[in-house]
Amino acid sequence: MEHRHHFKIGDRVVFCNTAAHAQCPRWYPPAGTVGRVVQVGTGTVRVQWPAGSTGGNGRWYAPLCEVAPCRGRVRHALAAALCRLRKRGAA
16 A cells, blocks of 8 residues: 655654554553654654653554654644544545
């Protein structure tokens, strides 16, 4: 699957997978959580998530299909709505 967004270090991203946190809360934050890209890989980005939203030091890899770009100030509810739209292909 091709992804339209190309991220770079320092970009803000929002996590969009609602099921991943329930399955692996150590690695994945709740959907709608905004973090900062610290490393870019092939098909993944490593993101620094806010303290307490994941386990360990909060730096975990996420597949590109699980994150969306986040520009400006985004509240949790708005970020979650953006994720839902992205999943439907509207965003």
